[in-house]
Amino acid sequence: MIDNYSRYQKGLTLSTLKPSIKGLCACGCGRELTGRQTKWASSECRDNAYVSFAIVKGDNEIIRQELFKRDKGFCCMCGVYDDKWESDHVIPVIFGGSGCALLNFQTLCRDCHKEKTKLQSIWYSKLKQFPDRQPLSFVACVYMPLEKLNISF
Numbered sequence: 432m433i434d435n436y437s438r439y440q441k442g443l444t445l446s447t448l449k450p451s452i453k454g455l456c457a458c459g460c461g462r463e464l465t466g467r468q469t470k471w472a473s474s475e476c477r478d479n480a481y482v483s484f485a486i487v488k489g490d491n492e493i494i495r496q497e498l499f500k501r502d503k504g505f506c507c508m509c510g511v512y513d514d515k516w517e518s519d520h521v522i523p524v525i526f527g528g529s530g531c532a533l534l535n536f537q538t539l540c541r542d543c544h545k546e547k548t549k550l551q552s553i554w555y556s557k558l559k560q561f562p563d564r565q566p567l568s569f570v571a572c573v574y575m576p577l578e579k580l581n582i583s584f
């Protein structure tokens with residue numbers, strides 16, 4: 432249903448991600464449906480479910496909108512504000528970080544994003560020889576400048 436290695440979940444629909452639950456709100460809040468409610472306990476539940484769905488699906492506009500609400504344009508790596516901030520997958524798509532919630536997204540300034548992308552591709556080419564170790568090794572390595580790792584490629 433979700434391909435964590437693909438940037439956009441083409442076939443994913445709101446009702447596959449948030450199916451109706453008999454008598455309960457489909458958003459996962461646990462509230463009981465009352466009166467004429469058939470799926471959502473409130474309009475906030477419906478709106479929040481739509482936003483989480485759009486993020487998992489890979490809708491860039493919604494992802495940027497929610498990232499800006501959370502990070503306000505400040506880089507999550509160096510703390511600097513960049514009015515041309517970029518949205519980044521914390522665990523990159525090439526390591527299976529797509530199709531995830533906002534938790535796997537961060538705001539990066541252009542410099543940090545460039546640097547992280549560079550490290551990412553170096554690590555990708557090194558670590559793909561060890562498929563079992565990819566995600567954890569990668570997460571540990573990506574925030575460390577290459578010179579501190581004392582490894583020469």
Ligand SMILES: [Zn+2]
Nearest residue numbers: 456458460476
């Ligand atoms: Zn709800």
Ligand SMILES: [Zn+2]
Nearest residue numbers: 506509540543
């Ligand atoms: Zn930065």
